[in-house]
Amino acid sequence: MSGFKEYHQYDGLGLAELVRTKQVTARELLTEAIRRAEIVNPKINAINNFLFELAQQSLNHLPEGIFTGVPFLLKDLFSDVQGVITSNGSKAYNNYLPPKDSELVSRYKASGVNIFGKTNTPEFGLMGITEPEAFGPTRNPWNTSLTSGGSSGGSAAAVAARIVPLASGGDGGGSIRIPAAHCGLFGLKPSRGRTPDVGGEHWDGASCEHVLSLSVRDSAAMLDQIQGPGIGAPYVIKPPELSYLAVLDTPLKQLRIAFTTQAPYGGTVALECIRAVEHSAALLADLGHHVEEKTPDFNGDMLLNSYLTMYFGHTAADIVDLKRLLGAEAVKDLEDNTRFLALMGQCLSASDYVSAKRDWFAIKQQMDLFHQDYDLLMTPTTACPPVAVGSLAMSGIKKMQTRLAVAAGAGMAGLCKKVLLDITKDEARKNLDKTPFTQLANLTGQPAMSVPLYWSEDNLPIGIQFVAPYGDETTLFKLAAQLEQAQPWRAKMPDIVGLCS
Known part of the structure; x- marks a missing residue:
């Protein structure tokens, strides 16, 4: 791996394995991640706070974990790191220095990742785009005139540009799934109570924390690391019988999957998003699942x-x-x-x-x-491909x-x-109206994921959403692994990645 030019070909577990087998060092991975950030970030504005010195210091005491040595970025929203600004995408918080790590950040660190920056987010994570006045807009690596989505838009752009293989996000109305869809990534919102709450029962439990990733297995492995209630958790959910990483290798039964392209609020759904669902329905049928069109009956x-x-x-x-x-x-x-x-x-x-x-x-x-x-509900993740920066x-x-x-x-x-x-x-x-399909799972507390199964004629990723019953992340992960094997997506990369070659 001379010069680590192959860095972008690995997911997080793959990089961790290279460190574990001493083919590379954590320092070499960090150096490569920083190099890529310095080349690409001026074009996409994914990272709003570089923590290179902190990451260099952390190299000497990274814990032994499943992701030891893997470079990692935190969404700059309620992700408290002791002594590091948590801006929450706002000028109002731009001098706030938390006195200690949050519970969630402590769990990320325990997995072995090396945090070297924070990613851009709209103020308080309030928008489905990432264009805060404090830091300016984040741009989509697939087309820098377009949005990367939000509110985890900075994390999504950084992963899509292959600065890191996974980065943290939060989802209160689609904020993991929307940017995952716009940037060609895998993004899963866990069930209510699955991961530690941030901000004190934030959004009445509608908001959940997890990561956006290149691979399904990275998402599963990280949820294994961070799942479980924190102190004083308002919601406690039964843990999975098997680890999420382990279930990826277990057989998946034939699923009953309903799909709809009808927007819950009555808006228009772009033809390409409808085609994406039709393509995915055919793929699922080929894989042996029972698929039929059915719209849930709610107001x-x-x-x-x-x-x-x-x-x-x-x-x-x-x-x-x-x-x-x-x-x-x-x-x-x-x-x-x-x-x-x-x-x-x-x-x-x-x-x-x-x-x-x-x-x-x-x-x-x-x-x-x-x-x-029905075991699952399938919809487009968004009602349209990514829109132009500033258009909303x-x-x-x-x-x-x-x-x-x-x-x-x-x-x-x-x-x-x-x-x-x-x-x-x-x-x-x-x-x-651009993102009407994602809020449902936040209010009901159900787990939901966006899977990159379709690219438009303009070479823009369009995500497909799957919603499972409360507490059933296992079925989502197993299906995602099956889809990833049937129609791999990691080799699809935006041209901007080539700037780092």
Whole structure:
């Protein structure tokens, strides 16, 4: 491996095996990862905080784990590393130095990975694109004029560009699966309670942490390392009978798979995304599975409204936390959009929030009934291929209306409701119409994954989503491994990888 030019051909477990068998050293892997970051990052803006010195120091005391020596990147959202800025994609947090590692970061470290940077994310992880004012937009390695998705867009871009084979992410409405789909990666959102919570029952358990990866086995192996409740966990789930890595080698039964291309909120689904589902349905049938078209019976408007209620309410709570931690002055450094979303949260009543949570439960009941007949639900991960950077930004008029609303404050309830209808719902639907398939699993707590099974005529990856019953990551991993073997994707790389050759 002279010069480590073959680095990009390995997944994380493959690199760890090279270290374990002394074919390379952890220092050599880190040097190569840094070299690639320095070449590629100026073009895609995936990494917002380089921790090269910290990683060099860590080489002397990396623990013995399944990923020992593998270079790794953390999504810069609630991923506290002692003494390292956790910006949460915001200027408001840009000087915050956590006093200790978070539980999740401790578990990542215990796997043996060597953390050498943090990746870009929208402010507070609120968007399905990654374009924070604090750090600028992350660009898609497959076409740098397009978005990498969000909110784990920095991690996705870094993995797709082969800076690292896997990187951390979080998923509160699709934030692992959306960027995985846009960047041609494997991304699995675990069941509610499977991994340690961050931020204190963040988004009422809708948000879950895991990684985006080149290979299925890396995802399975890392979930083995980080799964299990943390101290004071609000949700505790039964652990798997076998490790997720071990089940990849076990037989998969014939599955009953329903598929739909109908967007839950009634929006348009791009023809290429429909073709991707049709292609995947044929592939699954060839593999011996029973596949049929069937749309789950739940109310899409109920799903949208209950999701937005949680989204607004937790944004308001996040600003309360910011004030407690850094003082009221820090709020002035937030983006207008974040402050406006928080204002919408302040306009909601307690009964609004309780009703929304009851709707979550009603939708979960519908999905439980659905899974009595079907093992999995298959959809496009997104309703369209990745869009242009900046195309989902608010217009100048909308920004002005937003600032006026924020200046007016929550006391003007009538204005708040009008703005909610005129701006927020319009802007939220405009964004969610691009990604309407992912929020379901966040509200119900089900595990879901995006698998890179299709590329458009423009050579853009289009992900396919599979949703399983609560607690059944095992079936998802087994199917993903079968699909990876039947239609390998790791050899597909964006041209930008060639800059590092």
